[in-house]
Amino acid sequence: TVTASPDTLRRRAYDALAAARARTALLTDCVDDGELTAQHSPLMSPLVWDLAHISNQEEQWLLRAVGGRPALRPEMDPLYDAFEHPRATRPSLPLLPPREARAYAAEVRDRVLDVLGGSRFEGDPLVDAAFAFGMVAQHEQQHDETMLITHQLRRGPAALAAPEPPRPGADAAGIPAEVRIPGGPFTMGVSHDDEPWALDNERPGHVRFVPEFFLDTVPVTCGAYRHFIDDGGYRDPRWWAPEGWEQIRRHGIGAPLFWRREGGQWLRRRFGVVEPVPDDEPVLHVSWYEADAYARWAGRRLPTEAEWEKAARHDPASGRSRRYPWGDAEPSPDHANLGQRHLRPAPAGAYAAGASPLGVRQLIGDVWEWTASDFLPYPGFVAFPYREYSQVFFGPEHKVLRGGSFAVAPVACRGTFRNWDLPVRRQIFAGFRTARDAG
Numbered sequence: 001t002v003t004a005s006p007d008t009l010r011r012r013a014y015d016a017l018a019a020a021r022a023r024t025a026l027l028t029d030c031v032d033d034g035e036l037t038a039q040h041s042p043l044m045s046p047l048v049w050d051l052a053h054i055s056n057q058e059e060q061w062l063l064r065a066v067g068g069r070p071a072l073r074p075e076m077d078p079l080y081d082a083f084e085h086p087r088a089t090r091p092s093l094p095l096l097p098p099r100e101a102r103a104y105a106a107e108v109r110d111r112v113l114d115v116l117g118g119s120r121f122e123g124d125p126l127v128d129a130a131f132a133f134g135m136v137a138q139h140e141q142q143h144d145e146t147m148l149i150t151h152q153l154r155r156g157p158a159a160l161a162a163p164e165p166p167r168p169g170a171d172a173a174g175i176p177a178e179v180r181i182p183g184g185p186f187t188m189g190v191s192h193d194d195e196p197w198a199l200d201n202e203r204p205g206h207v208r209f210v211p212e213f214f215l216d217t218v219p220v221t222c223g224a225y226r227h228f229i230d231d232g233g234y235r236d237p238r239w240w241a242p243e244g245w246e247q248i249r250r251h252g253i254g255a256p257l258f259w260r261r262e263g264g265q266w267l268r269r270r271f272g273v274v275e276p277v278p279d280d281e282p283v284l285h286v287s288w289y290e291a292d293a294y295a296r297w298a299g300r301r302l303p304t305e306a307e308w309e310k311a312a313r314h315d316p317a318s319g320r321s322r323r324y325p326w327g328d329a330e331p332s333p334d335h336a337n338l339g340q341r342h343l344r345p346a347p348a349g350a351y352a353a354g355a356s357p358l359g360v361r362q363l364i365g366d367v368w369e370w371t372a373s374d375f376l377p378y379p380g381f382v383a384f385p386y387r388e389y390s391q392v393f394f395g396p397e398h399k400v401l402r403g404g405s406f407a408v409a410p411v412a413c414r415g416t417f418r419n420w421d422l423p424v425r426r427q428i429f430a431g432f433r434t435a436r437d438a439g
Protein backbone atom coordinates (compact mmCIF):
# COMPACT_ATOMS: atom_id res chain seq x y z
CA THR A 1 0.00 0.00 0.00
CA VAL A 2 1.10 3.57 -0.74
CA THR A 3 2.44 5.58 2.16
CA ALA A 4 0.57 8.88 2.38
CA SER A 5 2.54 12.12 2.85
CA PRO A 6 2.19 14.07 6.12
CA ASP A 7 0.17 16.73 4.26
CA THR A 8 -2.24 14.11 2.95
CA LEU A 9 -2.61 12.54 6.38
CA ARG A 10 -3.15 15.95 7.98
CA ARG A 11 -5.86 16.79 5.43
CA ARG A 12 -7.50 13.37 5.88
CA ALA A 13 -7.51 13.69 9.68
CA TYR A 14 -8.79 17.27 9.52
CA ASP A 15 -11.62 16.33 7.15
CA ALA A 16 -12.64 13.33 9.26
CA LEU A 17 -12.72 15.39 12.48
CA ALA A 18 -14.61 18.24 10.77
CA ALA A 19 -17.21 15.90 9.25
CA ALA A 20 -17.84 14.29 12.64
CA ARG A 21 -18.23 17.68 14.32
CA ALA A 22 -20.66 18.92 11.66
CA ARG A 23 -22.83 15.88 12.30
CA THR A 24 -22.62 16.27 16.07
CA ALA A 25 -23.81 19.85 15.65
CA LEU A 26 -26.69 18.74 13.42
CA LEU A 27 -27.83 16.24 16.05
CA THR A 28 -27.54 18.57 19.04
CA ASP A 29 -28.54 21.97 17.59
CA CYS A 30 -32.00 20.80 16.42
CA VAL A 31 -33.43 20.38 19.94
CA ASP A 32 -33.63 22.76 22.90
CA ASP A 33 -31.63 22.55 26.13
CA GLY A 34 -34.42 20.70 27.91
CA GLU A 35 -34.30 17.95 25.30
CA LEU A 36 -30.51 17.82 25.41
CA THR A 37 -30.46 17.19 29.14
CA ALA A 38 -33.54 14.92 29.29
CA GLN A 39 -33.25 11.16 29.26
CA HIS A 40 -35.39 9.94 26.39
CA SER A 41 -34.92 6.27 27.29
CA PRO A 42 -33.17 4.45 30.16
CA LEU A 43 -31.22 2.67 27.41
CA MET A 44 -29.59 5.92 26.35
CA SER A 45 -27.57 8.79 27.81
CA PRO A 46 -28.88 12.33 27.70
CA LEU A 47 -27.59 13.87 24.43
CA VAL A 48 -25.53 16.33 26.43
CA TRP A 49 -23.60 13.42 27.98
CA ASP A 50 -22.58 12.14 24.52
CA LEU A 51 -21.58 15.65 23.54
CA ALA A 52 -19.11 16.09 26.40
CA HIS A 53 -17.98 12.43 26.35
CA ILE A 54 -16.91 12.86 22.71
CA SER A 55 -14.74 15.81 23.70
CA ASN A 56 -13.37 14.18 26.82
CA GLN A 57 -12.14 11.23 24.71
CA GLU A 58 -10.68 13.68 22.22
CA GLU A 59 -8.92 15.50 25.06
CA GLN A 60 -7.51 12.27 26.48
CA TRP A 61 -6.26 10.79 23.21
CA LEU A 62 -5.36 13.68 20.96
CA LEU A 63 -4.50 16.48 23.36
CA ARG A 64 -2.80 14.51 26.15
CA ALA A 65 -1.61 11.20 24.65
CA VAL A 66 -0.66 12.37 21.14
CA GLY A 67 0.00 16.07 21.79
CA GLY A 68 1.64 15.68 25.19
CA ARG A 69 -0.28 18.77 26.28
CA PRO A 70 -1.40 19.38 29.86
CA ALA A 71 -4.90 18.25 30.79
CA LEU A 72 -7.58 20.83 30.09
CA ARG A 73 -10.41 19.48 32.27
CA PRO A 74 -9.10 16.35 34.11
CA GLU A 75 -12.07 16.56 36.50
CA MET A 76 -14.27 15.59 33.53
CA ASP A 77 -12.60 12.18 33.10
CA PRO A 78 -14.62 10.20 35.69
CA LEU A 79 -17.92 11.92 34.80
CA TYR A 80 -17.64 10.90 31.18
CA ASP A 81 -16.10 7.49 31.72
CA ALA A 82 -18.61 5.07 30.18
CA PHE A 83 -17.54 2.31 32.58
CA GLU A 84 -18.02 4.27 35.80
CA HIS A 85 -21.63 5.21 35.17
CA PRO A 86 -24.22 3.06 33.39
CA ARG A 87 -26.40 4.94 30.92
CA ALA A 88 -29.49 4.81 33.13
CA THR A 89 -27.78 6.81 35.93
CA ARG A 90 -26.07 9.47 33.78
CA PRO A 91 -28.91 12.06 34.03
CA SER A 92 -28.31 12.35 37.80
CA LEU A 93 -24.61 13.25 37.37
CA PRO A 94 -23.44 16.87 37.62
CA LEU A 95 -23.02 17.01 33.83
CA LEU A 96 -21.84 20.09 31.97
CA PRO A 97 -24.93 22.04 30.86
CA PRO A 98 -25.35 22.39 27.06
CA ARG A 99 -23.61 25.75 26.74
CA GLU A 100 -20.57 24.59 28.74
CA ALA A 101 -20.45 21.25 26.94
CA ARG A 102 -20.32 23.08 23.59
CA ALA A 103 -17.64 25.44 24.86
CA TYR A 104 -15.58 22.49 26.13
CA ALA A 105 -15.95 20.78 22.73
CA ALA A 106 -14.82 23.90 20.88
CA GLU A 107 -11.86 24.45 23.18
CA VAL A 108 -10.62 20.88 22.89
CA ARG A 109 -11.00 20.92 19.12
CA ASP A 110 -9.14 24.19 18.81
CA ARG A 111 -6.14 22.77 20.65
CA VAL A 112 -6.32 19.46 18.83
CA LEU A 113 -6.07 21.23 15.47
CA ASP A 114 -2.92 22.84 16.78
CA VAL A 115 -1.55 19.39 17.69
CA LEU A 116 -2.56 18.11 14.26
CA GLY A 117 -0.72 20.97 12.55
CA GLY A 118 2.55 19.98 14.19
CA SER A 119 2.19 16.20 13.99
CA ARG A 120 4.65 14.18 11.90
CA PHE A 121 2.64 10.94 12.06
CA GLU A 122 5.58 8.64 12.74
CA GLY A 123 7.58 6.97 15.46
CA ASP A 124 4.66 5.84 17.61
CA PRO A 125 1.92 3.37 16.66
CA LEU A 126 -0.64 5.80 18.09
CA VAL A 127 0.16 8.47 15.48
CA ASP A 128 1.50 6.29 12.67
CA ALA A 129 -0.65 7.06 9.60
CA ALA A 130 -2.64 9.45 11.86
CA PHE A 131 -4.30 6.45 13.57
CA ALA A 132 -5.38 8.25 16.75
CA PHE A 133 -7.02 11.04 14.74
CA GLY A 134 -8.92 8.44 12.72
CA MET A 135 -9.86 6.59 15.88
CA VAL A 136 -11.22 9.76 17.53
CA ALA A 137 -13.15 10.74 14.39
CA GLN A 138 -14.67 7.24 14.29
CA HIS A 139 -15.48 7.46 18.00
CA GLU A 140 -17.36 10.74 17.52
CA GLN A 141 -19.25 9.27 14.54
CA GLN A 142 -20.16 6.19 16.60
CA HIS A 143 -21.63 8.44 19.26
CA ASP A 144 -23.43 10.38 16.51
CA GLU A 145 -25.13 7.11 15.57
CA THR A 146 -25.91 6.57 19.27
CA MET A 147 -27.42 10.08 19.41
CA LEU A 148 -29.48 9.31 16.30
CA ILE A 149 -30.85 6.26 18.15
CA THR A 150 -31.78 8.63 21.00
CA HIS A 151 -33.60 10.81 18.45
CA GLN A 152 -35.50 7.73 17.25
CA LEU A 153 -36.53 6.87 20.83
CA ARG A 154 -37.50 10.44 21.65
CA ARG A 155 -41.23 11.23 21.67
CA GLY A 156 -42.68 14.35 20.11
CA PRO A 157 -42.58 16.05 16.75
CA ALA A 158 -39.77 15.35 14.28
CA ALA A 159 -36.55 17.31 14.81
CA LEU A 160 -34.64 15.88 11.83
CA ALA A 161 -35.40 15.63 8.13
CA ALA A 162 -33.61 14.16 5.11
CA PRO A 163 -34.35 13.32 1.48
CA GLU A 164 -35.62 9.87 0.52
CA PRO A 165 -33.04 7.21 -0.37
CA PRO A 166 -32.81 6.00 -3.99
CA ARG A 167 -35.26 3.38 -5.29
CA PRO A 168 -33.93 0.18 -6.88
CA GLY A 169 -33.21 0.44 -10.60
CA ALA A 170 -34.87 -1.62 -13.33
CA ASP A 171 -32.03 -4.19 -13.01
CA ALA A 172 -33.25 -5.15 -9.52
CA ALA A 173 -36.29 -6.97 -10.93
CA GLY A 174 -34.10 -9.80 -12.19
CA ILE A 175 -31.91 -10.44 -9.16
CA PRO A 176 -32.05 -13.92 -7.60
CA ALA A 177 -33.20 -14.45 -3.99
CA GLU A 178 -29.85 -15.90 -2.95
CA VAL A 179 -26.25 -16.06 -4.13
CA ARG A 180 -23.91 -19.06 -3.95
CA ILE A 181 -20.59 -18.26 -2.31
CA PRO A 182 -17.99 -20.88 -3.30
CA GLY A 183 -16.11 -22.74 -0.56
CA GLY A 184 -12.44 -22.13 0.16
CA PRO A 185 -10.07 -19.91 2.08
CA PHE A 186 -10.18 -16.12 2.23
CA THR A 187 -8.41 -13.43 4.23
CA MET A 188 -10.55 -12.20 7.14
CA GLY A 189 -9.59 -9.02 8.97
CA VAL A 190 -6.82 -6.67 7.94
CA SER A 191 -3.36 -5.41 8.88
CA HIS A 192 -2.48 -1.91 9.98
CA ASP A 193 -0.46 -1.48 6.77
CA ASP A 194 -3.44 -2.21 4.54
CA GLU A 195 -6.09 -0.32 6.55
CA PRO A 196 -4.33 2.13 8.89
CA TRP A 197 -7.54 3.33 10.55
CA ALA A 198 -8.89 -0.19 11.19
CA LEU A 199 -9.60 -0.62 14.91
CA ASP A 200 -7.93 -3.26 17.07
CA ASN A 201 -10.66 -5.91 16.77
CA GLU A 202 -10.38 -5.93 12.94
CA ARG A 203 -6.77 -7.05 13.17
CA PRO A 204 -4.78 -9.06 12.28
CA GLY A 205 -5.63 -10.34 8.83
CA HIS A 206 -5.71 -14.13 8.86
CA VAL A 207 -6.83 -16.96 6.59
CA ARG A 208 -10.21 -18.63 7.21
CA PHE A 209 -11.68 -21.57 5.36
CA VAL A 210 -15.38 -20.97 4.66
CA PRO A 211 -17.32 -23.89 3.14
CA GLU A 212 -19.67 -23.24 0.23
CA PHE A 213 -22.94 -21.59 1.34
CA PHE A 214 -25.87 -19.55 0.06
CA LEU A 215 -26.62 -16.00 1.23
CA ASP A 216 -29.68 -13.79 0.70
CA THR A 217 -29.00 -11.29 -2.09
CA VAL A 218 -30.63 -8.51 -0.05
CA PRO A 219 -31.53 -7.99 3.64
CA VAL A 220 -34.83 -9.46 4.88
CA THR A 221 -37.61 -6.95 4.17
CA CYS A 222 -40.49 -5.72 6.33
CA GLY A 223 -42.85 -7.49 3.92
CA ALA A 224 -41.11 -10.84 4.37
CA TYR A 225 -40.97 -10.27 8.12
CA ARG A 226 -44.73 -9.63 8.19
CA HIS A 227 -45.28 -13.14 6.82
CA PHE A 228 -43.41 -14.47 9.86
CA ILE A 229 -45.68 -12.41 12.14
CA ASP A 230 -48.85 -13.41 10.23
CA ASP A 231 -47.82 -17.06 10.39
CA GLY A 232 -47.79 -16.86 14.19
CA GLY A 233 -44.00 -16.73 14.41
CA TYR A 234 -44.06 -14.89 17.74
CA ARG A 235 -46.36 -17.51 19.24
CA ASP A 236 -44.43 -20.64 18.31
CA PRO A 237 -41.56 -21.61 20.65
CA ARG A 238 -40.11 -23.92 17.97
CA TRP A 239 -38.48 -20.96 16.26
CA TRP A 240 -36.96 -19.33 19.31
CA ALA A 241 -33.78 -19.68 21.29
CA PRO A 242 -34.96 -20.24 24.91
CA GLU A 243 -33.72 -16.82 26.15
CA GLY A 244 -35.39 -15.14 23.17
CA TRP A 245 -38.68 -16.90 23.85
CA GLU A 246 -38.44 -15.79 27.47
CA GLN A 247 -37.81 -12.17 26.42
CA ILE A 248 -40.78 -11.93 24.03
CA ARG A 249 -43.07 -13.57 26.61
CA ARG A 250 -41.94 -11.34 29.46
CA HIS A 251 -42.25 -8.10 27.48
CA GLY A 252 -45.21 -9.09 25.30
CA ILE A 253 -43.22 -8.55 22.12
CA GLY A 254 -45.03 -9.43 18.86
CA ALA A 255 -43.43 -7.19 16.22
CA PRO A 256 -40.28 -5.10 15.65
CA LEU A 257 -39.75 -2.16 18.00
CA PHE A 258 -41.68 0.98 16.92
CA TRP A 259 -44.31 -1.06 15.01
CA ARG A 260 -47.97 -1.10 15.96
CA ARG A 261 -51.07 -2.51 14.40
CA GLU A 262 -54.03 -0.22 13.77
CA GLY A 263 -57.18 -1.02 11.83
CA GLY A 264 -55.66 -4.09 10.20
CA GLN A 265 -52.59 -2.16 9.08
CA TRP A 266 -49.01 -2.15 10.37
CA LEU A 267 -47.72 1.32 11.21
CA ARG A 268 -44.35 2.39 12.52
CA ARG A 269 -42.92 5.45 14.18
CA ARG A 270 -39.76 6.77 12.51
CA PHE A 271 -38.08 9.91 13.85
CA GLY A 272 -41.35 11.40 15.08
CA VAL A 273 -43.48 10.44 12.06
CA VAL A 274 -45.99 7.59 12.01
CA GLU A 275 -46.25 5.88 8.61
CA PRO A 276 -47.32 2.55 7.09
CA VAL A 277 -44.64 -0.13 7.31
CA PRO A 278 -43.02 -0.25 3.84
CA ASP A 279 -42.99 -3.84 2.57
CA ASP A 280 -39.92 -3.43 0.36
CA GLU A 281 -37.62 -1.88 2.97
CA PRO A 282 -35.11 -3.96 5.01
CA VAL A 283 -36.60 -4.67 8.44
CA LEU A 284 -35.10 -2.63 11.31
CA HIS A 285 -35.25 -2.71 15.11
CA VAL A 286 -35.29 -6.46 15.62
CA SER A 287 -33.23 -8.21 18.27
CA TRP A 288 -30.75 -11.00 17.49
CA TYR A 289 -33.37 -13.37 18.91
CA GLU A 290 -36.00 -12.13 16.46
CA ALA A 291 -33.57 -12.44 13.54
CA ASP A 292 -32.57 -15.93 14.66
CA ALA A 293 -36.23 -16.99 15.05
CA TYR A 294 -37.20 -15.62 11.63
CA ALA A 295 -34.31 -17.49 10.00
CA ARG A 296 -35.32 -20.77 11.66
CA TRP A 297 -38.97 -20.26 10.63
CA ALA A 298 -37.76 -19.68 7.04
CA GLY A 299 -35.79 -22.97 7.15
CA ARG A 300 -32.56 -21.02 7.13
CA ARG A 301 -30.03 -19.57 9.60
CA LEU A 302 -28.07 -16.40 10.25
CA PRO A 303 -24.71 -16.23 8.43
CA THR A 304 -21.58 -16.48 10.53
CA GLU A 305 -19.39 -13.44 10.74
CA ALA A 306 -16.77 -15.13 8.53
CA GLU A 307 -19.42 -15.95 5.91
CA TRP A 308 -20.62 -12.36 5.93
CA GLU A 309 -17.11 -10.98 5.50
CA LYS A 310 -16.25 -13.43 2.75
CA ALA A 311 -19.39 -12.45 0.83
CA ALA A 312 -18.50 -8.78 1.29
CA ARG A 313 -14.76 -8.82 0.56
CA HIS A 314 -13.62 -11.91 -1.30
CA ASP A 315 -12.99 -11.35 -4.99
CA PRO A 316 -13.18 -14.75 -6.71
CA ALA A 317 -11.27 -13.43 -9.75
CA SER A 318 -8.16 -12.36 -7.84
CA GLY A 319 -8.58 -14.39 -4.64
CA ARG A 320 -7.95 -11.15 -2.74
CA SER A 321 -9.99 -9.62 0.07
CA ARG A 322 -11.01 -6.09 -0.87
CA ARG A 323 -12.01 -3.14 1.33
CA TYR A 324 -15.66 -3.06 0.24
CA PRO A 325 -18.03 -5.27 -1.83
CA TRP A 326 -17.51 -3.00 -4.86
CA GLY A 327 -13.71 -2.86 -4.58
CA ASP A 328 -11.22 -0.61 -2.83
CA ALA A 329 -12.70 2.81 -3.67
CA GLU A 330 -14.05 4.95 -0.81
CA PRO A 331 -17.85 4.74 -0.51
CA SER A 332 -19.74 7.21 -2.71
CA PRO A 333 -23.50 7.97 -2.59
CA ASP A 334 -23.87 5.51 -5.53
CA HIS A 335 -22.38 2.62 -3.57
CA ALA A 336 -24.21 2.62 -0.27
CA ASN A 337 -26.68 4.32 2.06
CA LEU A 338 -24.32 5.68 4.71
CA GLY A 339 -23.70 8.79 6.79
CA GLN A 340 -27.28 9.74 7.76
CA ARG A 341 -27.80 11.21 4.27
CA HIS A 342 -31.20 9.54 4.54
CA LEU A 343 -33.15 8.71 7.66
CA ARG A 344 -34.10 5.19 6.60
CA PRO A 345 -32.77 2.17 4.70
CA ALA A 346 -33.22 2.14 0.92
CA PRO A 347 -35.64 -0.46 -0.49
CA ALA A 348 -34.15 -3.93 -1.00
CA GLY A 349 -32.38 -4.15 -4.35
CA ALA A 350 -31.07 -0.57 -4.43
CA TYR A 351 -27.41 0.36 -4.93
CA ALA A 352 -26.53 -1.87 -7.89
CA ALA A 353 -23.13 -0.12 -8.02
CA GLY A 354 -22.41 -1.33 -4.50
CA ALA A 355 -22.97 -5.04 -5.23
CA SER A 356 -20.25 -7.61 -4.55
CA PRO A 357 -18.58 -9.46 -7.47
CA LEU A 358 -21.05 -12.33 -6.99
CA GLY A 359 -24.02 -9.97 -6.83
CA VAL A 360 -24.82 -9.63 -3.12
CA ARG A 361 -26.37 -6.20 -2.48
CA GLN A 362 -26.55 -3.69 0.36
CA LEU A 363 -23.92 -5.41 2.49
CA ILE A 364 -22.58 -1.97 3.39
CA GLY A 365 -25.02 0.63 4.73
CA ASP A 366 -28.83 0.53 5.13
CA VAL A 367 -29.08 -1.80 8.17
CA TRP A 368 -26.58 -3.38 10.55
CA GLU A 369 -26.78 -7.12 10.00
CA TRP A 370 -26.91 -9.53 12.94
CA THR A 371 -24.62 -12.52 12.45
CA ALA A 372 -24.67 -15.91 14.18
CA SER A 373 -21.28 -15.22 15.76
CA ASP A 374 -20.19 -14.27 19.26
CA PHE A 375 -17.83 -11.28 19.51
CA LEU A 376 -14.39 -12.88 19.89
CA PRO A 377 -10.82 -11.75 19.20
CA TYR A 378 -9.06 -12.86 16.04
CA PRO A 379 -6.01 -15.09 16.54
CA GLY A 380 -3.13 -12.76 17.42
CA PHE A 381 -5.38 -9.93 18.63
CA VAL A 382 -3.63 -7.18 20.58
CA ALA A 383 -5.71 -4.57 22.42
CA PHE A 384 -4.85 -1.13 21.05
CA PRO A 385 -4.77 1.52 22.30
CA TYR A 386 -7.12 0.67 25.20
CA ARG A 387 -8.70 -2.53 26.51
CA GLU A 388 -12.09 -0.90 26.95
CA TYR A 389 -12.69 -0.46 23.23
CA SER A 390 -12.96 -4.18 22.36
CA GLN A 391 -11.26 -6.54 24.75
CA VAL A 392 -13.59 -6.18 27.72
CA PHE A 393 -16.56 -7.04 25.47
CA PHE A 394 -15.20 -10.29 24.01
CA GLY A 395 -17.24 -13.34 24.96
CA PRO A 396 -20.47 -15.20 24.32
CA GLU A 397 -22.76 -12.47 25.67
CA HIS A 398 -22.30 -10.17 22.66
CA LYS A 399 -23.28 -10.97 19.06
CA VAL A 400 -21.47 -9.46 16.07
CA LEU A 401 -23.20 -7.07 13.67
CA ARG A 402 -21.72 -6.26 10.28
CA GLY A 403 -22.00 -3.85 7.39
CA GLY A 404 -23.20 -0.62 9.02
CA SER A 405 -26.54 1.16 8.79
CA PHE A 406 -27.75 4.34 7.10
CA ALA A 407 -26.60 6.01 10.33
CA VAL A 408 -22.94 4.94 10.07
CA ALA A 409 -20.39 7.38 8.68
CA PRO A 410 -18.14 6.16 5.85
CA VAL A 411 -15.07 6.67 8.08
CA ALA A 412 -16.45 4.10 10.54
CA CYS A 413 -17.59 1.54 7.96
CA ARG A 414 -15.70 -1.00 5.86
CA GLY A 415 -15.76 -4.68 4.99
CA THR A 416 -13.71 -5.51 8.08
CA PHE A 417 -15.57 -3.31 10.61
CA ARG A 418 -17.03 -5.20 13.58
CA ASN A 419 -19.88 -4.00 15.76
CA TRP A 420 -21.40 -5.93 18.65
CA ASP A 421 -24.32 -5.78 21.03
CA LEU A 422 -26.42 -7.84 23.41
CA PRO A 423 -28.83 -10.22 21.60
CA VAL A 424 -31.85 -8.58 23.30
CA ARG A 425 -31.15 -5.10 21.89
CA ARG A 426 -33.77 -3.67 19.51
CA GLN A 427 -33.27 0.10 19.49
CA ILE A 428 -30.14 -0.09 17.30
CA PHE A 429 -30.48 0.24 13.51
CA ALA A 430 -30.20 -3.52 13.02
CA GLY A 431 -31.78 -5.96 10.59
CA PHE A 432 -30.36 -9.13 9.05
CA ARG A 433 -30.15 -11.45 6.07
CA THR A 434 -30.27 -15.25 6.13
CA ALA A 435 -28.05 -18.04 4.82
CA ARG A 436 -28.08 -21.80 4.33
CA ASP A 437 -25.52 -24.57 3.94
CA ALA A 438 -24.89 -25.81 0.42
CA GLY A 439 -26.09 -29.26 -0.54
Ligand code: AVJ
Nearest residue numbers: 139142143146389419420421
Ligand atom coordinates in the same frame (compact mmCIF):
# COMPACT_ATOMS: atom_id res chain seq x y z
C1 AVJ B 1 -18.71 -0.42 18.90
C2 AVJ B 1 -20.82 0.68 18.85
C3 AVJ B 1 -20.44 -1.13 20.38
O1 AVJ B 1 -21.13 2.50 21.22
O2 AVJ B 1 -20.71 0.96 22.70
C4 AVJ B 1 -18.19 4.23 21.67
C5 AVJ B 1 -18.51 2.13 20.23
N1 AVJ B 1 -16.93 2.55 22.16
N2 AVJ B 1 -17.42 4.57 22.70
C6 AVJ B 1 -20.46 1.54 21.62
C7 AVJ B 1 -17.89 2.96 21.33
C8 AVJ B 1 -16.65 3.56 23.01
C9 AVJ B 1 -19.32 0.99 20.80
N3 AVJ B 1 -19.81 0.04 19.73
Ligand code: FE
Nearest residue numbers: 053082139143
Ligand atom coordinates in the same frame (compact mmCIF):
# COMPACT_ATOMS: atom_id res chain seq x y z
FE1 FE C 1 -17.49 6.38 23.75
